[in-house]
Amino acid sequence: MTPRLAVLPGGFDDPIGRFDTLDLDYFGDKARKFLKEVLEVETLTLQAYIEEHLADILDEDLSNEHYVALLEVLVSKKDLLEKEGTRATLAALPLVRTKDGLLRAAIDCYAKTDALAEILGVLNVTQN
Numbered sequence: 001m002t003p004r005l006a007v008l009p010g011g012f013d014d015p016i017g018r019f020d021t022l023d024l025d026y027f028g029d030k031a032r033k034f035l036k037e038v039l040e041v042e043t044l045t046l047q048a049y050i051e052e053h054l055a056d057i058l059d060e061d062l063s064n065e066h067y068v069a070l071l072e073v074l075v076s077k078k079d080l081l082e083k084e085g086t087r088a089t090l091a092a093l094p095l096v097r098t099k100d101g102l103l104r105a106a107i108d109c110y111a112k113t114d115a116l117a118e119i120l121g122v123l124n125v126t127q128n
Helices: 029-038 046-059 064-076 084-092 114-120
Strands: 006-009 042-044 094-097 103-105
Touching: 006 029, 042 046, 046 064, 046 084, 064 094
Parallel strands: 006 042
Antiparallel strands: 094 103
16 A cells, blocks of 8 residues: 555545555554645545546546445535535546446536427437
């Protein structure tokens, strides 16, 4: 484990498993200070994860399991999602898995409806 991949707990566990969260129960105050100040081990909060790491993580080929785990974490933190900056960051990221299997930004997606299909000339859009 390197300081680049190791993180200090910040009330959030990485659902993808890209980072290794250190168990602070094993470290005394001096060791914690050393980890943070000398080794510059980052504290992983969900906000930092979204703003600093999520774009790179989404560039990877996420399994369905990791994708669902990530979405579950994001929707479970409604207080964070209410922050304007965080919502804007998430809106710009490719978080929506589309019918073609690719991840796209929400702004690049639409809900397929009969009315839209009629306008676009697509047949048999909805199937009940």
